[in-house]
Amino acid sequence: MFVPPRCPYAACTAHLTPTVQFFHRDGLYHPRCRAHSVQRYRCRLCRRRFSRQSFRADRNHKKPHLNAPFLRLMLACVALRQSARILGVARRTVERRFLWLARHAARFHSNRLASLAGPFMLDELETFEGNRYQPVTVPVLIEPRSFFLIASAAGPLRRKGRMTPAQRRLRAAHEAVHGRRPSQSAAAVRAVLECLRRCLVSQGPVVLHSDRKPLYDRLGRRLFGRRFRWAPHSASARRDRNNPLFPINHTNARLRHFLSRLRRRSWCVSKRRLRLQQHLEVAALWVNYCRPITNRTGTTPAQALGLAPRRYREEEVLAWREDWGRLPIAH
Numbered sequence: 001m002f003v004p005p006r007c008p009y010a011a012c013t014a015h016l017t018p019t020v021q022f023f024h025r026d027g028l029y030h031p032r033c034r035a036h037s038v039q040r041y042r043c044r045l046c047r048r049r050f051s052r053q054s055f056r057a058d059r060n061h062k063k064p065h066l067n068a069p070f071l072r073l074m075l076a077c078v079a080l081r082q083s084a085r086i087l088g089v090a091r092r093t094v095e096r097r098f099l100w101l102a103r104h105a106a107r108f109h110s111n112r113l114a115s116l117a118g119p120f121m122l123d124e125l126e127t128f129e130g131n132r133y134q135p136v137t138v139p140v141l142i143e144p145r146s147f148f149l150i151a152s153a154a155g156p157l158r159r160k161g162r163m164t165p166a167q168r169r170l171r172a173a174h175e176a177v178h179g180r181r182p183s184q185s186a187a188a189v190r191a192v193l194e195c196l197r198r199c200l201v202s203q204g205p206v207v208l209h210s211d212r213k214p215l216y217d218r219l220g221r222r223l224f225g226r227r228f229r230w231a232p233h234s235a236s237a238r239r240d241r242n243n244p245l246f247p248i249n250h251t252n253a254r255l256r257h258f259l260s261r262l263r264r265r266s267w268c269v270s271k272r273r274l275r276l277q278q279h280l281e282v283a284a285l286w287v288n289y290c291r292p293i294t295n296r297t298g299t300t301p302a303q304a305l306g307l308a309p310r311r312y313r314e315e316e317v318l319a320w321r322e323d324w325g326r327l328p329i330a331h
């Protein structure tokens with residue numbers, strides 16, 4: 001049985017401090033997208049009407065039943081056009097729903113991120129946007145014991161490394177048209193560490209495991225000061241379970257497995273890195289709150305860290321509004 005936890009209108013007193021009986025029931029209506037009728041209510045304070053739908057994240061959606069299957073497809077290495085074909089809707093519909101999903105996922109995650117103690121683990125995975133002359137770095141930060149994905153970002157890189165003379169010519173031609181591509185690895189890593197700073201416990205050292213890239217140490221000391229402890233490890237050691245960076249290597253391998261955009265040798269590469277960033281937010285929602293750490297445990301990373309009481313189904317993480325920020329909601 002649904003009980004309105006607050007008045008949905010932010011200007012009303014019953015929005016932040018609802019009394020037990022701030023509302024009374026006020027009729028029913030039949031939405032076109034659902035088989036059953038929906039209860040309406042009226043706020044005793046502001047006299048405005050609302051319904052159960054006012055609290056749903058999928059209010060105004062014509063086909064809300066597609067949201068959970070769409071989330072599953074986005075983590076099943078399926079691209080947007082394919083999802084549209086599978087779900088039987090227009091391409092524009094899934095494009096719009098993808099943006100909604102990313103926004104909702106980011107809010108859901110940020111409303112639950114709190115008091116992390118560490119240690120933490122960071123690595124950058126590399127991909128590209130559009131073509132091979134536009135590489136993108138994706139720093140990924142996790143809590144390694146629970147495999148909880150704390151933050152990720154996407155920043156541009158200039159193509160480097162081994163190139164044939166023909167490839168060098170192509171890069172020069174590309175840069176003549178688009179200008180020299182900036183390398184913004186530092187800005188992307190900084191964004192990820194700033195997110196960590198917002199959800200740290202107030203005291204104690206901040207331990208960061210990573211490979212030996214000096215940038216991590218420099219940024220860590222700048223952001224966390226004396227609390228920062230860097231634990232660098234060799235990146236060339238064998239990448240198996242005994243590797244101290246196994247949790248982050250494994251996380252990045254899983255992201256490549258779940259996200260069509262990150263697959264190697266695929267047509268589904270991102271055209272714009274912003275969309276990759278948004279897809280990573282969707283991935284964090286599912287990987288942290290819906291998917292168990294391993295198939296055998298049944299415990300999700302968020303559960304292991306005490307950030308969620310249980311494993312959620314895809315329908316549950318997409319059910320309720322998250323745009324009110326960190327308010328205590330009684331669902």
Ligand SMILES: [Zn+2]
Nearest residue numbers: 007012043046
């Ligand atoms: Zn009200």
